[in-house]
Every structure is written in C-alpha cells, then in structure tokens.
Amino acid sequence: MRLRNRLRAVVIGGLALLSGATALPATATAATGRTDRPSSSGLSAVIRYTEYGIPHITAKDYAGLGFGNGWAQAADQACVLADGFVTLRGERSRWFGPDGAPDGSLSSAGTNLSSDLFFRSVNEARTVERLLAQPAPAGPSRQAKELIHGWAAGYNAWLRTHRINDPACRGAAWVRPVTAIDVARLGYSVVTLGGQGRLVDQITGARPPGASAVRPAASADPGAAARAFFARDGADLGSNAVAFSGTVTANRRGLLLGNPHYPWHGGRRFWQSQLTIPGELNVAGGSLLGSPTVEVGYNDRVAWSHTVSTGVPVNLYELKAAPGDPRSYLVDGRPERMTERRVTLPVRGKDGHLTKVTRSLWWSRYGPVVSGLDRGLPLPWTKNSVYVVNDPNAAQLRFLDSELGLAKARDTEGILRALHRAQGTPWVNTIAADAEGHSLYTQSQVLPRITDELAGRCSTALGRTTYPAAGLAVLDGSRSDCLPGRDADALQPGIFGPSAMPTLRDAPYAENSNDSPWLANADRPLTGYPRIFGDTATPRSLRTRGALEDVSAMAGRGGLTVADLQRQQFTDRAPAGALAAEDTARACAKLPGGRATGSDGKAVDVAAACAVIARWDRTVNTGSKGALLFGRFWRHLGDPKWRVPFSASSPLTTPRSLDTGTSRFSRALADAVSELRGAGIALDAPLGEHQFVVRHGKRIPVPGGAHALGIWNVISANWTPAQGGYSEVETGSSYIQAVGFNGGSCPTARTLLTYSQSSNPRSAHYSDQTELFSRGRMVTARFCEKDILASPQLKVERVTER
Structure with a gap:
C-alpha cells in the first residue's frame, strides 16, 4: 500500500492521469529526478515518453495541456520553432540579412525582406489581435485561447530552464521567449498559406504606376498560368488518404490510412504526440510545429486525415482606377482611397551594421493589391486598373477549433459536425473512418463564395479564362453586386456554408490524392459543385489513378486489416511504370543502332538501358533496379503524350499507351542515360544507393518516388549527382498513420514520422524513425494507459511553470 500511495503522488493536482490507471511504474518515477508533485500554482503537465521519443502529455485543463505541448515541442524542435517566430515577428532581415530566403514554411516569400514586410504589416495592423477578440463561434473558443496561452508558457519555460545544444541556434540572440499572440500568429500563417501567404x-512588390505606365501584354495562356500557380501537384504540399467502411473490413469496423506529403525540413514539419485531459480529451497524432492541437490523428472511436484540396482559397478583383489617381478605385462609380501600410524594418547589411528600410503595402476594401504574379500570369498595376486578392482565410482564426472538434468527435458524423460548427479548415479535405464502420470524405474548407452564376455574371476578360481552366475567379471589383454574398449557414460573410461542401458518406472506400472531389470513389462520382471547388470529367493525376486502382482492388478483396494499410503504404508501386515501361523498353530496343540523340545534339548509346527498363520490377523500393533510370527518363520526358486519349467514361484507364514515336521520347531516354553515366551511376543501380538521407555521416536509403510517377509513397529529393544521386529529401511522406478499431477503448494503430521527432542532430530521436521508414516498418502506437505503462523505454517528466 505504501508503494501504491507513493505512485499516486505522480498525479497532477490529485487528477488521475488516465481512466483506469492511477499509477506509474516505480522505475519511471525514480528516473525523472524531480519531485513527485509540482508546485500548486502555475501551469503544469505530465509528459510520458515512450519509444522513439513520442510524448504522451496529460494535464488537468486546456492551459496545462498547451503548456506541456509547448514544453515538449521546444525540447525536440527549439531551433526550428525559434526561426519561425523570427519570421512571424518580421525580423529575418535584422538577423540574417534581406537577401536570404526563408524556408517557405510560413509563406511563399522569396526573400527575407519580402517576408518581413508582409508579416510586419500584418502585425502592425493588429490583424491577429482583432480576430482573437471576436467572440466564438466567429472567433476562437475559450479552450483554443487557453491552449495558445499554455503553449507559449510551456515553450518559454523550457527555454528558461534548458541550454540549447542544437548547433542550428545554440547561443543565438534571436532565440527569444514568445507571447500567446506569437503563437496565434503562427496559426494565422498556416490558414493563409494557400492565399495571401502564397x-x-x-x-510586397506592388507599386503605384507612374503617369506613363503601360500595361504589358497578357499571357498567351492565362488559364494554364493560373493552373500552374495554384497547382496541387505534391511539389511542396500534398497527401493521400483513404477511409474504408466496415463493409470491406475484417471486423466490420472502419479503417483509415493517412499519408500527408509535407516538407522534411523547416517549420512545416509534423511532430507526434498524444494529448489528454482525463474525461475531456484523448487524442493522438501529428501536429504541425507550433500547433497546440493534433491536425492528423485519431482517438478511441474515429480517425481522420487531411489532404490538400483543389479548392482555390482566394479570388481576384480587377479594380478600375479613379480618374487621375491610381491609388484610388471606383465602386459603383464612387472613388475609394486605398489604405497605405508603411512598414519600416531594421536590415542587416553585409558589413553587419543595421539600417532602416521603409516600404509601402497597399490595401483595398477587398484585400491587398497584388502585382507581377509569376508563372506567366501578369497582373500589372497601371494608371487604369489594379488587381487585389480576396482571401477569406485572412479574416478567420477558427482552425484550432476545427481540429479540437475533430479530436473530440465520436464518429464520422461527429467529424462533419465539428467541421460545420467551426468552419475553420483552410485548404484541405478531410477523410475519416470510425469504429462503427462508417467512412467519410468531405471538402469542408473556407472558400470564397464564388458560384458559377456569380463568375458568369461578374468575371473580367481574364477571369473568363482562368475560372473555367483553374477555378481562379477574377471579378469586376467596380460593382458592389459582384461581392460574394453570404450563405445562411455560413459563420463568415463571403464564404460557402456547410451545405455547399462536396461530401461522400459510407462508401466502401473514400480516397483523395489531391485531385478534386469528383472521384473520391470511382463508383460514386461527386458532381454539382461550383468550379472553385475543383473540376469534373478531366484527367486524373497518375497518383490518383494509381491510388484508386489500389484501394478499389483492396475493397474488392475485402477482409481488410491495419496490416493491409501498412502494406499499401510500402508497396511503392509505380503506376507510370505499369503504364509505360513496357512500351519504353520495346521502343528503346528498336532504335537504330541502339542510339538516340540527346538535348545537346550528341548521339548516345542507349542499348543497355532497354534491358534495364524491361527487367525493372515497376516499383520504387530501395532495392529496385531500373527505378532510378526510369525516374530520370520520366522527368526528362515531362508531360507525356499518349496514343489513347482521356475519356471521362474511363477515367482510371485513360489516357494510356505511351507515344514513343516522338523525338521528345528518344531525347529524354538519351538525356537520362547520359546523366547517369556522367555521374558514374550504373544504369541498373538499386534506387536506395542513390536516394538517401545522411544522418550522423551514415546514408539511410529512402524508398518512394516522385508524384509524376504516380507513387503513393511520394518522395521528392534534390538531384545532385556529384554527391551520389538524390542526396536529400525535400518533401514527401511525413506523419503516416494506419488506424483501425476493435470495439474497445484501445484503437489498433501503426504510425511513422518519416524524418523522426527532432531535427537536432544531438537528439536520440534525430533518425530513429527514419531508419524504420527505410526498412518499410512502422511504430505500434501506445494509446491506452496499459500500453503506455508497458513501454520498456518509459520516461516521465513533470513540468511546471515554476
């Protein structure tokens, strides 16, 4: 009894850590070296670490849970988080100079100066403070605010009590405490990533024109330019997810496989944890760094994942300049003056001295002025007209409440209710499965309320091209009747309400790989939504085609388990290879003399490549021979030409039959062979010898391949042949979860954080899960109390504000 009473002192404030268990092992208690009970004042939490450094954080309230979360994230990612807060404060130019580039985690800014101008303008306008002050449900709930407050306190407490040993920021003056507003600003940057942040x-580059300003010629194909700019092709953000209903599973309960493709470096990394307030909240999964909630996760009754959607989260307005004043514009014939936001920044010169730089940013009633949009879509500011961007996500801060609602949901209908109640999901779809056997796909996101009718009535000449082609509406801003209006069930003016969201319930499978809602299930197409949500009856990406082939075959076999989900994750089948490798090898063998002409005009002996591609197993496993060669060939080929065109009636089997009779085909083959030989790489080299990451001086082979090849397990890496091939992964499979249910309170889950919990090379968890990823293995999740306590690596920390 004496031992039992001592163990019960571990409980925070007398609160049981989890239902059904009130004690921690004596060995774990002794290992912490801390007192058994924290201070009775201030915030506190208990953090229990299991294998691979996964923390299970328990607190008595939301502020305490945020505190433990901020503490644990700082322990793993202090430098990455601190760098992000420098960005959010608009201080990159001060510390790192104006010309360097941010890591792209919080915006698309190309330079530190551009980033600072944008974020400082947001801060000086007190945008986030105003959004926080909005009462719920239009603004964040009390619980969300307490999480934010607690997270900031936990992060600061860790910095105050620990000396950073990560060489990325050890001793750096820019590592500073944060405020709750800083944490809220991080959340704001996430929700605006697809709009203003893009x-x-x-x-920041928009400048009023001079009197002689001339409008440049329009792009030859503005529709294609708009598609390129808002592409969701897995280049930096993408995902797969599939939910199976109980009609095709072994135990008649739902299954979910989530596979987000996010950057492996910087502030858009995921971080894994379990968050618990006994009797109130118990959720596990992956969080974006700096977030106090789980974004992709599960509880004991339901699991969910997100995929980047095709919905275009902004629209443009073309404004007519007031006569003689390009800084004013007309609405219904009446002039309105633009708001000038003057921003002054300290900027570090190459000599280390600080100077001040002042720039002006310009705002209209609709949003900020934009100018010089790249990728072939010019939007000039002339003496006659100007373009501005409307981003409804820049007027909301409800994302945390959306995620909190998902964490508390008890089934897929609860997932829908949470999304509909908060209306804060910015640029993603949601896919879910539950213990009762239900499945769900929904594109419930914040989108400008651009109906096809409104676009038809109010589109400018540019918009009449970009809206049908890419869903980017360009409306006439000189007419107030071209405002989006408001749905009766929308929390926010100018956005679609929940009833407009494309949704698929209880299909045998519901899948998305960053294409539109149309074929979430190939047998139950979704149609009837406005073009801004996505398209229909158009070619799907090879990744979508391959995924639908795989999951429909899995559903057809039936009897599915979590093990089947794990196998799907690491099958590494290359749909491009299945479609085109045989044609490629056959055409290669028929080239006269086994030679082809490369881009440099030189003839290349490609005969050996024919046999390598013919023998390739059509996968991108680390041991696959021929995957490297075919992958480089496919990249050089670019957009392939097919003999059988796309047919909307056969979207999973068309287009097909590679056209190998073009000069582009033989040139791509020659270029790939020359490239590998020039780098001293054998044409049949195993993929893992040349697609790898280096951790502690050791090469870790990485499975997977490019989005363009149709790979489920996407891996995008830098091609640096002088260093051995694909020497570093940029983005791809990140936090992976395969989740099922067994009717009890302990879900069956396998998880994997591909790049591991910490980016600090001195951490024990810098590469351990990366090693698992290399071997196609996952972590058996410890969700229930008995499993946490049974961990052979259990480590307990009691953390307090004091």
Whole structure:
C-alpha cells in the first residue's frame, strides 16, 4: 500500500492521469529526478515518453495541456520553432540579412525582406489581435485561447530552464521567449498559406504606376498560368488518404490510412504526440510545429486525415482606377482611397551594421493589391486598373477549433459536425473512418463564395479564362453586386456554408490524392459543385489513378486489416511504370543502332538501358533496379503524350499507351542515360544507393518516388549527382498513420514520422524513425494507459511553470 500511495503522488493536482490507471511504474518515477508533485500554482503537465521519443502529455485543463505541448515541442524542435517566430515577428532581415530566403514554411516569400514586410504589416495592423477578440463561434473558443496561452508558457519555460545544444541556434540572440499572440500568429500563417501567404512577393512588390505606365501584354495562356500557380501537384504540399467502411473490413469496423506529403525540413514539419485531459480529451497524432492541437490523428472511436484540396482559397478583383489617381478605385462609380501600410524594418547589411528600410503595402476594401504574379500570369498595376486578392482565410482564426472538434468527435458524423460548427479548415479535405464502420470524405474548407452564376455574371476578360481552366475567379471589383454574398449557414460573410461542401458518406472506400472531389470513389462520382471547388470529367493525376486502382482492388478483396494499410503504404508501386515501361523498353530496343540523340545534339548509346527498363520490377523500393533510370527518363520526358486519349467514361484507364514515336521520347531516354553515366551511376543501380538521407555521416536509403510517377509513397529529393544521386529529401511522406478499431477503448494503430521527432542532430530521436521508414516498418502506437505503462523505454517528466 505504501508503494501504491507513493505512485499516486505522480498525479497532477490529485487528477488521475488516465481512466483506469492511477499509477506509474516505480522505475519511471525514480528516473525523472524531480519531485513527485509540482508546485500548486502555475501551469503544469505530465509528459510520458515512450519509444522513439513520442510524448504522451496529460494535464488537468486546456492551459496545462498547451503548456506541456509547448514544453515538449521546444525540447525536440527549439531551433526550428525559434526561426519561425523570427519570421512571424518580421525580423529575418535584422538577423540574417534581406537577401536570404526563408524556408517557405510560413509563406511563399522569396526573400527575407519580402517576408518581413508582409508579416510586419500584418502585425502592425493588429490583424491577429482583432480576430482573437471576436467572440466564438466567429472567433476562437475559450479552450483554443487557453491552449495558445499554455503553449507559449510551456515553450518559454523550457527555454528558461534548458541550454540549447542544437548547433542550428545554440547561443543565438534571436532565440527569444514568445507571447500567446506569437503563437496565434503562427496559426494565422498556416490558414493563409494557400492565399495571401502564397502571394507575399506579389503583395510586397506592388507599386503605384507612374503617369506613363503601360500595361504589358497578357499571357498567351492565362488559364494554364493560373493552373500552374495554384497547382496541387505534391511539389511542396500534398497527401493521400483513404477511409474504408466496415463493409470491406475484417471486423466490420472502419479503417483509415493517412499519408500527408509535407516538407522534411523547416517549420512545416509534423511532430507526434498524444494529448489528454482525463474525461475531456484523448487524442493522438501529428501536429504541425507550433500547433497546440493534433491536425492528423485519431482517438478511441474515429480517425481522420487531411489532404490538400483543389479548392482555390482566394479570388481576384480587377479594380478600375479613379480618374487621375491610381491609388484610388471606383465602386459603383464612387472613388475609394486605398489604405497605405508603411512598414519600416531594421536590415542587416553585409558589413553587419543595421539600417532602416521603409516600404509601402497597399490595401483595398477587398484585400491587398497584388502585382507581377509569376508563372506567366501578369497582373500589372497601371494608371487604369489594379488587381487585389480576396482571401477569406485572412479574416478567420477558427482552425484550432476545427481540429479540437475533430479530436473530440465520436464518429464520422461527429467529424462533419465539428467541421460545420467551426468552419475553420483552410485548404484541405478531410477523410475519416470510425469504429462503427462508417467512412467519410468531405471538402469542408473556407472558400470564397464564388458560384458559377456569380463568375458568369461578374468575371473580367481574364477571369473568363482562368475560372473555367483553374477555378481562379477574377471579378469586376467596380460593382458592389459582384461581392460574394453570404450563405445562411455560413459563420463568415463571403464564404460557402456547410451545405455547399462536396461530401461522400459510407462508401466502401473514400480516397483523395489531391485531385478534386469528383472521384473520391470511382463508383460514386461527386458532381454539382461550383468550379472553385475543383473540376469534373478531366484527367486524373497518375497518383490518383494509381491510388484508386489500389484501394478499389483492396475493397474488392475485402477482409481488410491495419496490416493491409501498412502494406499499401510500402508497396511503392509505380503506376507510370505499369503504364509505360513496357512500351519504353520495346521502343528503346528498336532504335537504330541502339542510339538516340540527346538535348545537346550528341548521339548516345542507349542499348543497355532497354534491358534495364524491361527487367525493372515497376516499383520504387530501395532495392529496385531500373527505378532510378526510369525516374530520370520520366522527368526528362515531362508531360507525356499518349496514343489513347482521356475519356471521362474511363477515367482510371485513360489516357494510356505511351507515344514513343516522338523525338521528345528518344531525347529524354538519351538525356537520362547520359546523366547517369556522367555521374558514374550504373544504369541498373538499386534506387536506395542513390536516394538517401545522411544522418550522423551514415546514408539511410529512402524508398518512394516522385508524384509524376504516380507513387503513393511520394518522395521528392534534390538531384545532385556529384554527391551520389538524390542526396536529400525535400518533401514527401511525413506523419503516416494506419488506424483501425476493435470495439474497445484501445484503437489498433501503426504510425511513422518519416524524418523522426527532432531535427537536432544531438537528439536520440534525430533518425530513429527514419531508419524504420527505410526498412518499410512502422511504430505500434501506445494509446491506452496499459500500453503506455508497458513501454520498456518509459520516461516521465513533470513540468511546471515554476
């Protein structure tokens, strides 16, 4: 009894850590070296670490849970987080000079100066403070605010009590305490990533025209330019997810496989944890760094994942300049003056001295002025007209409440209710499965309320091209009747309400790989939504085609388990290879003399490549021979030409039959062979010898391949043949979860954080899960109390504000 009473002192404030268990092992208690009970004042939490450094954080309230979360994230990622807060404060130019580039985690800014101008303008306008002050449900709830407050306190407490040993920021003056507003600003940057955050250089680069300004010629194909700019092709953000209903599973309960493709470096990394307030909240999964909630996760009854959607989260307005004043514009014939935001920044010169730089950013009633949009879509500011961007996500801070609602949901209908109640999901779809056997796909996101009718009535000449082609509406801003209006069930003016969201319930499978909602299930197409949500009856990406082939076959076999989900994750089948490798090898063998002409005009002996591609197993496993060669060939080929065109009636089997009779085909083959030989790489080299990451001087082979090849397990890496091939992964499979249910309170889950919990090379968890990823293995999740306590690596920390 004496031992039992001593163990119960571990409980925070007398609160049981989890239902059904009130004690921690004596060995774990002794290992912490801390007192058994924290201070009775201030915030506190208990953090229990299991294998691979995964923390299970328990607190008595939301502020305490945020505190433990901020503490634990700082322990793993202090430098990455601190760098992000420098960005959010608009201080990159001060510390790192104006010309360097941010890591892209919080915006698309091309330089530190552009980033600073944007974020400082947001801060000086007190945008986030105003959004926080909005009462719920239009603004964040009390619980969300307490999480934010607690997270900031936990992060600061860790900095105050620990000396950073990560060489990335050890001793750096820019590592500073944060405020709750800083944490809220991080959340704001996440929700605006698809809108204003994607247009930072265009917002900060907008300049009023001189009297002689001339409008440049329009792009030859503005529709294609708009598609390129808002592409969701897995280049930096993408995902797969599939939910299976109980009709095709072994135990008649739902299954979910989530596979987000996010950057492996910087502030858009995921971080894994379990968050618990006994009797109130118990959720596990992956969080974006700096977030006090779980974004992709599960509880004991339901699991969910997100995929980047095709919905275009902004629209543009073309404004008519007031006569003689390009800084004013007309609405219904009446002039309105633009708001000038003057921003002054300290900027570090090459000599180390600080000077001040002042720039102006310009705002209209609709949003900021944009100018010089790249990728072939010019939006000039002339003496006659100007373009501005409307981003409804820049007027909301409800994302945390959306995620909190998902964490508390008890089934897929609860997932829908949470999304509909908060209306704060910015640029993603949601896919879910539950213990009762239900499945769900929904594109419930914040989108400008651009109906097809409104676009037809109010589109400018540019918009009449970009809206049908890419869903980017360009409306006439000189007419107030071209405002989006408000749905009766929308929390926010100018956005679609929940009833407009494309949703698929209880299909045998519901899948998305960053294409539109149309074929979430190939047998139950979704149609009837406005073009801004996405398209229909158009070619799907090879990744979508491959995914639908795989999951429909899995559903057809039935009897599915979590093990089947794990196998799907690491099958590494290359749909491009299945479609084109045989044609490629056959055409290669028929080339006269086994030679092809490369881009440099030189003839290349490609005969050996024919046999390598013919023998390739059509996968991108680390041991696959021929995957490297075919992958480089496919990249050089670019957009392939097919003999059988796309048919909307056969979207999973068309287009097909590679056209190998073009000069582009033989040139791509020659270029790939020359490239590998020039780098001293054998044509049949195993993929893992040349696609790897280096951790502690050791090469770790990385499976997977490019989005363009149709790979489920996307890996995008830098091609640096002088260093051995794909020497570093940029983005791809990140936090992976395969989740099922067994009717009890302990879900069956396998998880993997591909790049591991910490980016600090001195951490024990810098590469351990990366090693698992290399071997196609996952972590058996410890969700229930008995499993946490049974961990052979259990470590307990009691953390307090004091």
